[in-house]
Amino acid sequence: MDNLIKICGLSTPETLDAALGAGADMVGFVRIPRSPRHVSLDLGHKLSLQARGRAQRVVLLLNPGDEDIAQAVEAINPDLIQLHGSESPERVAEIRSMVKRPVMKALGVAEPSDLQALTSYADADRILLDAKPPRTADALPGGNGIPFDWRLLNGLDRKVSFMLSGGLNPDNVAEAIRLTRTQAVDVSSGVEVGPGRKDPARIEAFIRAARTAFAAAHH
Template sequence: MDNLIKICGLSTPETLEVALDAGADMVGFTRIPRSPRHVSLDLAHRLSLQARGRTQRVVLLLNPGDEDIAQAVEAINPDLIQLHGSETPERVAEIRAMVKRPVMKALGIAEASDLQALTAYAGADRILLDAKPPRTAGALPGGNGIAFDWRLLNGLDPRLSFMLSGGLNPDNVAEAIRLTKPQAVDVSSGVESGPGLKDPARIEAFIRAARTAFAAAHH
């Protein structure tokens, strides 16, 4: 299975173009109003058209209602829905049946016991392992720039396919890939110069470093 690199939280045509030109396998558009990476349905629609046929398009939703999902699917026509809230396995299955397209479930990891949820969400098409958000008021569900202890994944079944997220950046992604052997990696704040401000040079550096590390892992 191919190793994938996802650049999430893109919100301008210019930075999206950088990610596309650099070879991002997936691009993510955030629909979480309190996030600095939130995009309106109109902007998300335009960005999605720009990326169509060039990469996989992902929409990031947080505990969405049916109407939220319907609007996002109509505007963005995503290849994948990413659920980043406290959605239950039942709700994930319900959304998957409703949208008739793949669903990725994000799970927050802080300690070994958090990995027990993996079994419950086996019905999701993809699993994203992210750092659990800090317990502070207004903390975002992701994109906080913090990593969890990657050694927690040492005992995982090596056949398990997952996407690694949380605190990744151009400087540490190679080490993360070497230690955890993910099928895919996901970055948002790690390629920014400020909250929500994607940095073209960091996007290019991240994709280059991840691609090199995946190639090394196969040898």
């Protein structure tokens, strides 16, 4: 698997351009109305056109119904669907066959037992390991800026293809790559100056730090 860097929760043409210009491999568009990073179908469509051919386009959905999925796929035409809710392995398989495109399933991690769910999601094309959200009523399913203990992944089967997320930022991404030996990283709040407000300078710094760490990991 190639090393991949995903910038998620992009919601303006300017910040998307910054991510694409800095060399992001994947760009994520959030379809969760209560998220500060939520994009309308119309805006998602425009941003997707802007990114076409320059990066893999990911649409992030939370326990979506069939209609939600159909609308998002039609408007945004994503290269990959990211499921960030409590979707069952059966639902993941169902969505994958419905949309005829790859699906990435996010799993929240806080303790070793959380990793046992990995084997259930064999039908997902990729697994995103994210920090479990805090147990507060207003907590979002992701983008909370909190890392989990990366040492939990020490015993993970190296054949498992996962993307690391949760609390990553330009200052800690190199350490995260070194400790977990992940080949893919995902950032959202770690490159923001406020909820949902991406910072081009932080996006560039994150991508530069991750690329350098990936290069070092191969030596």
